[in-house]
Amino acid sequence: MGTQLSEIHEYLRWRKRFPTVWCAGCGDGTIMGAILRAIHDLQMPQDSIAFISGIGCSSRMPIYLDFNTLHTTHGRALPFATGVKLVRPDMNVIVVSGDGDALAIGGNHFIHTCRRNIDITMVLINNSIYGMTGGQVAPTTPIGAIAHTMPYGNIDPPFDAVELSLAAGATFVARSTTYNIIQTTNYIKKALQHKGFSFVEIISQCPVLYGRLNGMPDPVDMLLWQKEVAVPLSKAKKMSPEELEGKITTGIFRDEIRPEYTEQVYALSEKLQEKSED
Amino acid sequence: MALNRTTSDGHPVRFVQGNEAVVLGALHSGCRFFGGYPITPSTEIAEGMARELPKVGGVFIQMEDEIASIASIIGASAAGAKSMTATSGPGFSLMQENLGFAYITQLPIVIVNVQRGGPSTGLPTKLAQSDTMQARWGTHGDYTAVVLAASSVQESYEATIRAFELAEKLSTPVIVLLDELIGHMREKLILRMKKDIKEIRRPFPKVPPEWYFPYDIPNDYTAHPAPFGEGFRYSITGLVHDRTGFPTSVPSEVIERLDALREKIITHRKEIWNWKEYEVTDAKYLIVAYGSAARAARGAVAILRKKRIKAGFLELKSIWPFPDGPLMSAAKQAKYVFVAENNMGQLIHAVRENIRHTINVIPINRYDGHPLEPEQIVYFIKEEVYGHSTV
Incomplete structure (x- = not known):
């Protein structure tokens, strides 16, 4: 444990920015640790990383991290990241987003960034609710769940972010949970190594709002719920739709190579510049 | 081309x-x-x-x-x-x-x-x-x-x-x-x-990363955040931030930040201002306009001067921060200032804010999607000169 702590420590702005805004029992810190362990294992230089977010609890993450950090406007992290990556293709661009940030206000940017297959890694922290504004319904809140703007039970059908990213053309897609943090770390590592748009959804917990409103006020209850509903992809393939009702499939859903956007932009530019020199 | x-x-x-x-x-x-x-x-x-x-x-x-x-x-x-x-x-x-x-x-x-x-x-x-x-x-x-x-x-x-x-x-x-x-x-x-073409580019930090304050407030109030990936790892946020770039809501730091953002533009306003004067030295009737309305205003001045009406024109090539200095100077002899715009009257508010106490400020507007014409401006100005217009 001791060595693990020091590994992460060098990536934190620990002198300046702690404690975090996150509540006790929140999954954001666990996931931040997973991201940092993945970065550390891959020996990615801190200067090479642009860490970008929008607005929300999880989007506060860049403030705590010693990288080139850009904390942008609600839902817009991906187009900001696109600008950074296109100017500095040599940098490793990482976006962290909440479910409201990525799938509601930022839904348009999400599908289009998947489509372009630009080399950005996106970690979506899905806690099924709006945390920072105090527990309103999210595009990921399950049907029937209680939220402060769905006081009689949610009637809005939720998005499946994995299905959405697959349909939109992301070339690396994975899902895990904060309960299974070793698997989560491995998926993030794979995503960071992937050339193209890589997307990792992590089912997280908000015991203070989602949990309290839905009968799981203890963070441990929420983690046990994750353990119960998570079904590995290999197992899920053998299950019937009825058996999968209420379950969350985890695993790597896609890992393929297609032409990457930044490379194509620069290849075209080089071709045109050679032409003008002739 | x-x-x-x-x-x-x-x-x-x-x-x-x-x-x-x-x-x-x-x-x-x-x-x-x-x-x-x-x-x-x-x-x-x-x-x-x-x-x-x-x-x-x-x-x-x-x-x-x-x-x-x-x-x-x-x-x-x-x-x-x-x-x-x-x-x-x-x-x-x-x-x-x-x-x-x-x-x-x-x-x-x-x-x-x-x-x-x-x-x-x-x-x-x-x-x-x-x-x-x-x-x-x-x-x-x-x-x-x-x-x-x-x-x-x-x-x-x-x-x-x-x-x-x-x-x-x-x-x-x-x-x-x-x-x-x-x-x-x-x-x-x-x-x-x-x-x-002398290419102006934001200055690169002159200090090593460990001494770097991305949002310091120097004498000219201007911070120049270093480009990403050059060894200066710092925080950029849309939250109000202190000199290190980290969020703050300490009242004194909030005031310092918001003041600096405004002051940097206000102190450089004379550099930003850009305008051109046409026959303003003796102009009793001054037109103020920008953009396509300025083309009509130039024509109107030519027509009015031929009729020995002392018209002049101040063309604004920068709008905000509002060039109040150039306006005051061009309007020195003016009895009337006409603000010609292709809208229902917007720039006129800034003109009025500066000179309404001493000079009549009169709107000339067109907002049907077509450009203002010199004759339209002439018509309005003649109404003021003669009490009626005989174009």
Whole structure:
């Protein structure tokens, strides 16, 4: 444990920015640790990383991290990241987003960034609710769940972010949970190594709002719920739709190579510049 | 770009649209990133950049909407590129939130708004100057805008170059307001020679990373955040932040930040101001206008002077911060000031704010999608001179 702590420590702005805004029992810190362990294992230089977010609890993450950090406007992290990556293709661009940030206000940017297959890694922290504004319904809140703007039970059908990213053309897609943090770390590592748009959804917990409103006020209850509903992809393939009702499939859903956007932009530019020199 | 000649002293000459002049001005300024979304009447700017940027190693990207367009150019600016977008009313509305982000984070960008009629979808193919106040007040929160204007193809080129200079120098978003008439009209354009273009670029930090305060407040109030990936790892946020770039809500630090953002533009206002006077020294009747309305105003002065009416004209080539000094000086002899605009009266508020106590300020407006004509301005002025008009 001791060595693990020091590994992460060098990536934190620990002198300046702690404690975090996150509540006790929140999954954001666990996931931040997973991201940092993945970065550390891959020996990615801190200067090479642009860490970008929008607005929300999880989007506060860049403030705590010693990288080139850009904390942008609600839902817009991906187009900001696109600008950074296109100017500095040599940098490793990482976006962290909440479910409201990525799938509601930022839904348009999400599908289009998947489509372009630009080399950005996106970690979506899905806690099924709006945390920072105090527990309103999210595009990921399950049907029937209680939220402060769905006081009689949610009637809005939720998005499946994995299905959405697959349909939109992301070339690396994975899902895990904060309960299974070793698997989560491995998926993030794979995503960071992937050339193209890589997307990792992590089912997280908000015991203070989602949990309290839905009968799981203890963070441990929420983690046990994750353990119960998570079904590995290999197992899920053998299950019937009825058996999968209420379950969350985890695993790597896609890992393929297609032409990457930044490379194509620069290849075209080089071709045109050679032409003008002739 | 059919006509390819040079002036006697070697300057290349083109016969192009205002929108094409913007493209040339941006390229000559070292703009290397354009993120945009098609919208009439600004689309030729995006098309020109898509054609030309890859040839100079720059990047063009058509984003999914105008919100993403401005976000992408701010990201590009954080990575160190001179970047711009171009749009018109509806797209400009969508950009307002992130315009404030670029302002508070002091990341230089250039936005060209080729104005069309509004509100809403309005008159996509007709001219208007009805975003004059939106350019000043559009984003939420206390904000100080830098807005330039142009009334010809040549000026569109010059204003774009100036916009990049000011954006880089002041590390702030700079808006260029054109209108449909200026964007689409074709005129002669004399290009600058390479040697005459001194490319202004934001200064790189002079201190090592461990001493670096990205949002320090120096004497000229201007912070120049270092480009990403150069060893200066720091925090950029749209939250109010202290000198280190980290969020703060300590009242004294909030006041210090908001004051510095305003002061940096106010203290540089004389550098930003740009105007031209026509026959103002003895003018009892002064016209104030910018953009396509300025073309009509110049014509009106010529007609009125022939009739021995002492008319003059102050053309504003920068609008915000409002050039109050040049206005006061041009209006010294004036009994009446006429503000000619292709809208229902916007710039007139700034004019009134400065001189209403001493001089009558009279609006001349046209907002049917067509340009003001010199005769229309003459008509209004003669009404004041004679009590009635006999054009």
